[in-house]
Amino acid sequence: MTATxxxxxxxxxxxxxxxxxxxxxxxxxxxxxxxAAAGDHxxxxxxxxxxxxxxxxxLGLALAQPKVPVLVVTGDGEMLMxxxxxxxxxxxxxxxxSIVVLDNGLYGETGGQESHTSGPTDLRAVARGCGIADAxxxxxxxxxxxxxxxxxxxxxxxxxxxxxxxxxxxxxxLPPRDGVFxxxxxxxxxxxxxx
Amino acid sequence: MAEAGKTESLGWPAAIHAxxxxxxxRQVAYVPDGGHTELLQRVxxxxxxxxxxxxxxxxxxxxxxxxxxGGQRSALVMQSSGVGNCVNLLSLVRLCQLPxxxxxxxxxxWGEFNPWQVPMGSTTAQAFALMGxxxxxxxxxxxxxxxxxxxxxMAFEGGTPMAVLxxxxxxxxxxFLK
Numbered sequence: 248m249t250a251t252x253x254x255x256x257x258x259x260x261x262x263x264x265x266x267x268x269x270x271x272x273x274x275x276x277x278x279x280x281x282x283a284a285a286g287d288h289x290x291x292x293x294x295x296x297x298x299x300x301x302x303x304x305x306l307g308l309a310l311a312q313p314k315v316p317v318l319v320v321t322g323d324g325e326m327l328m329x330x331x332x333x334x335x336x337x338x339x340x341x342x343x344x345s346i347v348v349l350d351n352g353l354y355g356e357t358g359g360q361e362s363h364t365s366g367p368t369d370l371r372a373v374a375r376g377c378g379i380a381d382a383x384x385x386x387x388x389x390x391x392x393x394x395x396x397x398x399x400x401x402x403x404x405x406x407x408x409x410x411x412x413x414x415x416x417x418x419x420x421l422p423p424r425d426g427v428f429x430x431x432x433x434x435x436x437x438x439x440x441x442x
Numbered sequence: 443m444a445e446a447g448k449t450e451s452l453g454w455p456a457a458i459h460a461x462x463x464x465x466x467x468r469q470v471a472y473v474p475d476g477g478h479t480e481l482l483q484r485v486x487x488x489x490x491x492x493x494x495x496x497x498x499x500x501x502x503x504x505x506x507x508x509x510x511x512g513g514q515r516s517a518l519v520m521q522s523s524g525v526g527n528c529v530n531l532l533s534l535v536r537l538c539q540l541p542x543x544x545x546x547x548x549x550x551x552w553g554e555f556n557p558w559q560v561p562m563g564s565t566t567a568q569a570f571a572l573m574g575x576x577x578x579x580x581x582x583x584x585x586x587x588x589x590x591x592x593x594x595x596m597a598f599e600g601g602t603p604m605a606v607l608x609x610x611x612x613x614x615x616x617x618f619l620k
Contacts, residue, residue, distance in 0.1 A: 296537075297507075299504075300500070300501070300504030303507075303508065304534075307469060307494075307507060308512040309508070310469055310512070310514070311510075329504075331497030331498050332497070339492075427539050434511060
């Protein structure tokens with residue numbers, strides 16, 4: 248993997264730039280910090296645990312709000328813990344769902360141990376094999392811009408994108424971690440009551 | 443996916459489906475299970491419900507979370523052997539205080555020929571209890587409707603995480619050895 252590696256925070260900021268109605272679910276660890284670093288937002292739901300569930304939370308949300316774009320931003324370690332979920336996503340294939348994996352090949356939260364994607368595992372191929380037809384690896388700024396455009400505009404099916412990122416650790420930007428607050432905040436932004 | 447031959451008087455799976463309809467459940471996440479066959483056929487045939495087939499029960503806790511974030515009520519349908527797969531993920535239910543409803547057919551507790559079902563089947567209620575999910579059981583067909591009504595009210599009106607255990611005696615022990 249000597250191809251282009253993106254800096255994680257500018258890449259995430261690029262994906263979120265100019266957001267309007269976009270709903271964002273971020274996976275445990277650095278992706279939640281990256282999404283927070285781009286600016287906390289009432290339409291962000293940060294996962295601080297429940298590892299492996301980010302894409303599935305995105306699926307349930309996308310099915311419930313079919314006209315609103317939903318973006319999941321997670322990491323390779325988090326995604327690896329829920330690979331079966333990609334098959335579950337593919338079966339429903341909501342066009343308003345985008346799943347972006349920031350792939351540094353490391354378990355950053357636990358000290359930087361190499362993950363399977365530093366070895367033989369190709370998450371784009373996994374997503375493709377699970378049936379997500381539009382599964383990409385982003386290799387240029389142009390492709391990143393195209394992904395951002397697609398993430399904000401529902402299309403014909405779910406998009407999966409793997410973004411190779413620089414493995415250097417960054418300072419943590421901690422978003423709120425009160426689950427009830429985050430849940431009610433997103434629901435309120437959608438015009439929904441707490442219960 | 444409704445099939446011919448299912449036209450006999452409405453049984454307990456129909457009672458479950460009716461309760462889900464009454465309480466406006468819109469997403470049904472499930473891992474296939476023999477005891478839930480008729481319910482799942484009814485869900486697939488119901489245009490008001492979106493079935494979400496899972497590869498593992500734990501995925502369903504994520505789907506349920508997303509559904510509620512987006513304004514839809516949901517249910518998670520599985521067999522008792524899948525409850526153990528959900529334990530860590532149930533932290534979502536607890537921390538976010540979701541109106542969670544699980545419908546669980548029991549194995550390993552009544553005439554079970556497969557001993558590998560017993561460890562999880564005999565501890566299903568405790569696994570839910572560990573994570574703060576309230577458990578109700580239905581032992582007979584007549585109990586299903588009132589138990590569902592109570593569980594749906596607690597889950598969706600009260601916000602209490604609920605699991606309904608459908609006893610193996612209700613469903614009948616699985617017979618492989620004919």
